[in-house]
Amino acid sequence: MSNLLRIALRNLFIDRERGLLLFFLIASASAVLVGMMSLTSGVASAQREAVLTLLSGELNVGGYFKVHPDTIAPVMGDARRVRAVVEPLVPAGCGLRERGRGLASVGAGRHRGRSFMTSLDVTREPETLASIRLAGGSLEALDRPRTVALSTSLAERLRVKVGDVATLFSEMVGGKRNALDVEVVALTEPAGLLGESAAILVSNATLRELGGLRPEAAGVLQLTCAGGAEPGPLDDTFRQALRQAGFDVLPASREAYGDKVAPLLRENWSGQRLDVSTREDEASFLALVTDGLAALTVLVGLIAILVVMVGLFVSLSVSVRERTREIGTLRAMGMHRRSVVGLFLLEGLLMGLLASATGAAVSALLSVLLRGAIPLPTQMAKLFFSSTLPLEPHLPGAVLAVVLVSLGACLASIIPAARAAALSPRSAMESL
Incomplete structure (x- = not known):
């Protein structure tokens, strides 16, 4: 397992341009998802405070x-x-x-x-x-x-x-x-x-x-x-x-x-x-606001995860074609097919985990810094129950975003990993 981890980390740093682009894509998806969660939570808190103040216990x-x-x-x-x-x-x-x-x-x-x-x-x-x-x-x-x-x-x-x-x-x-x-x-x-x-x-x-x-x-x-x-x-x-x-x-x-x-x-x-x-x-007549934001957050999350999966799938598919010699050589040296699958899954998981964690951390930090600092137009202030952008990040939400994005990255790696495992040792010789 340690050998697979070293190989996976090395491969992530070989093609730096592609790796940085993919890192930015995954980090952005995670940041957007955490930002939407922070907004939904902030609006729900602002609405709850307004209701408890004026309308209900x-x-x-x-x-x-x-x-x-x-x-x-x-x-x-x-x-x-x-x-x-x-x-x-x-x-x-x-x-x-x-x-x-x-x-x-x-x-x-x-x-x-x-x-x-x-x-x-x-x-x-x-x-x-x-x-x-x-x-x-x-x-x-x-x-x-x-x-x-x-x-x-x-x-x-x-x-x-x-x-x-x-x-x-x-x-x-x-x-x-x-x-x-x-x-x-x-x-x-x-x-x-x-x-x-x-x-x-x-x-x-x-x-x-x-x-x-x-x-x-x-x-x-x-x-x-x-x-x-x-x-x-x-x-x-x-x-x-x-x-x-x-x-x-x-x-x-x-x-x-x-x-x-x-x-x-x-x-x-x-x-x-x-x-x-x-x-x-x-406050049942206000449920449309929080329910709508929750549905929008789910939709944004699905789109973000889909973008991550497509981007990682394309990147790993290209990587499999470019690394035919390497894969064939590893197979000739005795690496089992399941180890090849594990190698590519590990690469996808590492990229997803590192990038999504970075994006989530940056988004959560920005939410804390910008909370109460961005004034809202009148109509949006009414909708969000706040004169400023109500952002309220929570650790469980950030962790959930990291897990979901990382899981999407891992799933996107399955097909490229299976294609890599299907390569025979002879393919390395034929590609020389």
């Missing part, structure tokens, strides 16, 4: 309340009872935050706009407030009564700025409409494709006043974990515990809470029903 326990069958509100009438059931199930390092959610209209003068409204527990969510990008004002001011933060796009439609007064309109639990004059205290930057999903931000107290809710009512309890940790699959555990406590719990459904309102409104029931959803459920 890792797990959500929300409610739908109907005073009579013709009205519905995304509310839990007694959040304290629900919290008492699910809080003992919360993993270490995680906690429950209370939020509200729903649709609201906002007006200023003759201008009107309608969007999703989210309420925050301002005093207990400093990290959330710090992660929301602002165009002006301060989110801490939401702690004051009757205040609101609007997205820049909604503020432009209303032609309001920080310090102006607007009016919120929303439907109360019983179906009546209510209005509340509020001060605009902050303007928020767009959060990717979430768009208007959280264009109106208020405090829990302001939402209760607007919706005519009791102090013990809440929209949703959201499970969040420190350091971005994922708590694991707890949705079925939460559902079972809530059912055992006597609550009417909706079956699992991979839909956002807003998509469930219309079907539930058509059902002939009244009272309280609870719903347990995951982050993936609430």
Whole structure:
């Protein structure tokens, strides 16, 4: 084996021009694949952060309340009872935050706009407030009564700025409409494709006043974990515990809470029903982005590996023709056919491994250096949930790219290796 390794290494350095060209080809393929993996991972992380900041927790326990069958509100009438059931199930390092959610209209003068409204527990969510990008004002001011933060796009439609007064309109639990004059205290930057999903931000107290809710009512309890940790699959555990406590719990459904309102409104029931959803459920309408990037990464990977295989196949096929004397001489000296096959496979594997590892290392290093350094156009920033190119390389991804490219190089060597092994010792004499 050591002799084959020495011969293989020597042969890789004999034709340097061809070897360097092939090395660059394989390294480029590996670098592109690692770069696509870094982009896919970075977009997924940026999307997850935006969703957890504005839209959802890792797990959500929300409610739908109907005073009579013709009205519905995304509310839990007694959040304290629900919290008492699910809080003992919360993993270490995680906690429950209370939020509200729903649709609201906002007006200023003759201008009107309608969007999703989210309420925050301002005093207990400093990290959330710090992660929301602002165009002006301060989110801490939401702690004051009757205040609101609007997205820049909604503020432009209303032609309001920080310090102006607007009016919120929303439907109360019983179906009546209510209005509340509020001060605009902050303007928020767009959060990717979430768009208007959280264009109106208020405090829990302001939402209760607007919706005519009791102090013990809440929209949703959201499970969040420190350091971005994922708590694991707890949705079925939460559902079972809530059912055992006597609550009417909706079956699992991979839909956002807003998509469930219309079907539930058509059902002939009244009272309280609870719903347990995951982050993936609430962000299911965004799956197209990450799934599309993952599919594109697979496609790019297949093309890159195919290019490597074709390039190496051609190079080794030419090498077999040029090394007819060498192969015949080795066979005449007693080298077995399987050793000749092993020699060419080893050459392909070494070239693939060395070149792909180099390309992967360079690509990963560039991803680290360029992360957050390349600004993106507005539309692409929305798609990627980041104003700069979100690159996030991971060692397992780089190792996978090296393995796949090296395996492709090894497979491309099989046919040239078999042709080389088919040469007889007499071919060396005939080629003299």
